[in-house]
């Protein structure tokens with residue numbers, strides 16, 4: 453009989469978002485017509501920038517002409533997009549990254565999981581707690597962990613707790629690790645890393661000869677000019693880091709699909725027999741074999757993000773969501789909540805009121821204010837007692853949700 457991948461059976465059944473959906477459905481069935489506001493799942497709500505739409509329409513017409521038709525494209529992405537990315541996102545910030553080191557893809561979620569294809573079995577892996585669940589679950593699926601314990605932590609992973617006590621930035625591990633997942637600005641806590649914090653990690657990784665997987669999906673939300681947008685702003689990061697970027701959150705491409713991964717030339721790993729191998733070549737091979745590239749139309753849409761109009765329109769989207777975040781922060785603070793994040797990221801992370809755990813607060817908010825958020829404990833054991841609200845929503849919904857929360861608190 454055909455064998456299944458038994459690693460999948462180690463996955464904790466009660467995955468966060470299905471459990472939220474289950475509770476919301478049960479609530480709606482017993483309260484038909486109650487006006488729900490969803491500030492839960494991190495998906496954008498505003499329409500695509502006009503510059504991107506116009507570029508995609510023109511690209512469709514290109515495909516209708518013999519001389520401009522495009523079939524299979526390069527698996528790594530078209531050179532015009534890779535060059536625009538390298539110049540605007542990296543070289544203009546003083547990072548030494550070339551177009552050849554940019555691999556265009558259909559998502560950071562996919563890339564941060566697919567990267568395990570080129571990494572060995574024996575790596576000691578560190579994740580933060582709370583964490584973006586994809587980093588953990590993909591390691592479970594790939595057989596890189598043991599079983600989950602009662603708190604949901606998997607054997608074999610090193611968990612680095614991030615809480616109010618350490619400002620939601622991960623402490624260096626006490627036992628050596630080879631692979632580290634970092635996400636800044638952070639989902640779910642909304643925290644951001646300073647240059648000094650990233651330097652500590654880069655120094656650690658260079659000494660340990662470890663690899664940092666740096667997820668910068670939210671870099672466009674950084675407001676403070678002193679904060680780093682890329683790990684390559686830190687000296688030495690080319691030797692120890694891969695960076696994931698996405699058009700999902702800055703340009704609203706969550707449904708359109710375009711992202712990219714940066715793999716610097718000269719970034720090395722070790723074979724089972726101790727030889728050094730360049731990761732760039734392995735990732736290039738992996739993508740060429742298992743990936744067909746992003747559609748020509750969508751890559752033209754992504755390229756338009758870097759035009760003057762595109763930049764202006766993307767800034768408009770970011771400003772809109774960050775104003776939502778500011779409203780959420782202000783209202784929650786006024787209502788007496790302990791509030792974190794939301795200043796350099798579209799997520800506000802709050803402490804649940806005394807006597808309520810994360811799911812207890814979820815049920816209260818749903819039942820009494822008809823507002824859906826995300827329980828912090830769903831992102832990891834150390835997220836217990838916290839709660840995430842997303843700034844991805846309409847202004848009217850944010851204002852109404854905050855009015856209901858205020859009413860609840862008084």
Ligand SMILES: *Cc1c(COP(=O)(O)O)cnc(C)c1O
Nearest residue numbers: 559560561584639669698700711
């Ligand atoms: C939304 C998000 C991404 C982007 O994923 P895509 O697959 O590119 O849509 C990456 N990392 C984190 C932490 C996210 O929240």
